[in-house]
Amino acid sequence: MQRTVRTFIAVEISSEVRGKTQKLISSLAASSANVKWVEPQSLHVTLKFLGNVEMLEVPEVCQAVAEAVADLPPFDVQFCGAGAFPSLERPRTVWVGMTRGTDEMVALHDVLERRLAGLGFRSDGRRFRPHLTIGRVRNSSTEEIEALAALLADQQDFIGGSGDVSEVVVFSSEQGREGPVYEPLSHAELGGR
Numbered sequence: 553m554q555r556t557v558r559t560f561i562a563v564e565i566s567s568e569v570r571g572k573t574q575k576l577i578s579s580l581a582a583s584s585a586n587v588k589w590v591e592p593q594s595l596h597v598t599l600k601f602l603g604n605v606e607m608l609e610v611p612e613v614c615q616a617v618a619e620a621v622a623d624l625p626p627f628d629v630q631f632c633g634a635g636a637f638p639s640l641e642r643p644r645t646v647w648v649g650m651t652r653g654t655d656e657m658v659a660l661h662d663v664l665e666r667r668l669a670g671l672g673f674r675s676d677g678r679r680f681r682p683h684l685t686i687g688r689v690r691n692s693s694t695e696e697i698e699a700l701a702a703l704l705a706d707q708q709d710f711i712g713g714s715g716d717v718s719e720v721v722v723f724s725s726e727q728g729r730e731g732p733v734y735e736p737l738s739h740a741e742l743g744g745r
Contacts, residue, residue: 556604558725559737561617561664562596563657565684566715569631570595573648573712576634577686580646580707583700586690587646594734597650597684599661599720602673612671614722614738620667621720624660625744629653631684631712640701646687648712657682660720660742684712718742 565573574592581589605613630652636643650657661680669675689700722737 556606557610557737559602559605559610559613559722560598560725561600561602561720561722562598563660563717563720564596565631566713568713569684569715571713572710573631573684573686576648576707576710576712580634580687580700580703583696583703585692585696585700587687587692587700588690588731589687590685591731594732595684595686596721596723596734597657597682599657599680600664600668600673600676602668609671610722610737613668614740616667616671617664617720617722617738618740620663621660621740621742623744624656624663624742626716626718626742627653627656628714628716629657630714632710634686634704634707634710636689636701636704640704643689643697643700643704645685646689646700646704647683647685648710650682650684652714653717654682656717660717664720 570592577589629650631648632651633649637645658680665675719739719741721739723734724737725732725734
């Protein structure tokens with residue numbers, strides 16, 4: 553019987569952002585770099601990765617998340633620009649950035665960090681940079697990396713669409729045949745006005 557569940561907290565994205573990002577991924581995939589692209593239905597903004605959580609602790613985590621965000625007001629986000637961590641020249645994680653809503657997303661992350669620290673979850677230890685992960689680069693040749701970097705440089709003005717953030721979701725993640733499968737464990741509404 554499963555005793556732990558791989559868990560993270562995220563914000564889901566609008567269908568507009570999902571559709572535009574799917575087109576972006578298709579254009580970037582032309583680079584032939586070895587990238588594990590995120591499936592459209594799995595796109596989200598991760599606020600906090602918790603790792604393996606004991607099944608008995610999941611309700612407490614869900615309750616803590618709900619309490620942490622209850623007084624925060626909903627807000628709008630705008631996704632813009634494509635890039636990579638740590639840099640375009642050495643891409644490991646390919647992402648879409650945010651313009652509008654960045655400060656609110658950072659505040660949301662920080663509230664969750666503080667609340668979950670009380671349950672023993674360690675801080676990430678670095679400043680949170682809101683983004684939508686769209687791919688993870690695997691072993692690729694220098695030429696393939698250069699081709700991907702060039703395509704990303706051409707997409708720095710990418711307009712990914714907008715949406716509203718009115719809840720956060722606690723997800724479980726299980727590895728399936730086609731990649732990770734995410735299941736919502738709870739939804740926590742941003743109830744402030």
